[in-house]
Amino acid sequence: MSLDMRKRRRQVAWICFEPYLDQAQLIESIKILEQHYQQDSISNMIAYISKICSEFAIDALIKKTIYGQFHQLMEQESVLTIDPLTLIQNSTLETTPNAKHKAVAETLATPDTKPAYYVVLAKFLTLIVNAVSEPSEFFTILIEMADEEDHCDSTILNAWKNTPNEFDWLETLPEDCYHSLVHLVYTVLCELSGPIAADEYFHKAIQICQGLPEAKQFSIARLL
Structure with missing residues (x-):
């Protein structure tokens, strides 16, 4: 599989699962994709979605919706800007004490928190x-x-x-x-x-x- 297709698969996975998972779970779902589900086939896509839905208790009705959305986005030629790999790399950096303290300070300093x-x-x-x-x-x-x-x-x-x-x-x-x-x-x-x-x-x-x-x-x- 080309790097572009791997990137597209990451992007689509992030978009499809974002409404149902928090950021830590999303990052974990992308890691699972990168490590175990890189075959370019419908069966591989179905197996991956089933794995994530089972792992994070997403019910069958929503899983069916995700199947359709995932397949549709993979077929489209639209440009997707987000690359979850960057977020995964950032999350790894934030495990250091200095990065954690910086993240906390930035959170406290952010005035635009929604109610x-x-x-x-x-x-x-x-x-x-x-x-x-x-x-x-x-x-x-x-x-x-x-x-x-x-x-x-x-x-x-x-x-x-x-x-x-x-x-x-x-x-x-x-x-x-x-x-x-x-x-x-x-x-x-x-x-x-x-x-x-x-x-x-x-x-x-x-x-x-x-x-x-x-x-x-x-x-x-x-x-x-």
Whole structure:
């Protein structure tokens, strides 16, 4: 396998698993890929994804979504900028005491830390969008329902639709709309996937969010 293909495989693996793993787990998943899964075949890709999902308790429904996303990204010719190998090398350097102290100092000095509600809701919404097979249809129905039921400002939801991976609009969302937003997302998920699959996706996303450190300050379960 060429170095370019190895790099592409690392990039795709990082993108596919990022919504479900923390950074330490992501780095470990890339190490596993580099050491054991470098054959250029569909069966190798399936075996790798199955290994990571089993290793980090990612359920079968999400695993199926990852299969499709991984294969699609490997087939595309789009340019991916991130290279996880750099992050792995940096994580190795940070095991030295000086690097650890520097990292702690930089963390304490960083003023742009997002509030707990932002981190948890952004993670939850990312998981939901990644779970649906047609994100554009998800957003279309979401905005239509928001207009019909007057739950959330459709202008804010349009901002999310236009930039699905950015959540600065959460900072303008009134706190009393959090419950309405979560309820609306669940309703759309039922519309697209059916109630049984929607329940599985929804509660798996909640379970993952409850494991975030920020969940001690903001629990998404209280919005149900």
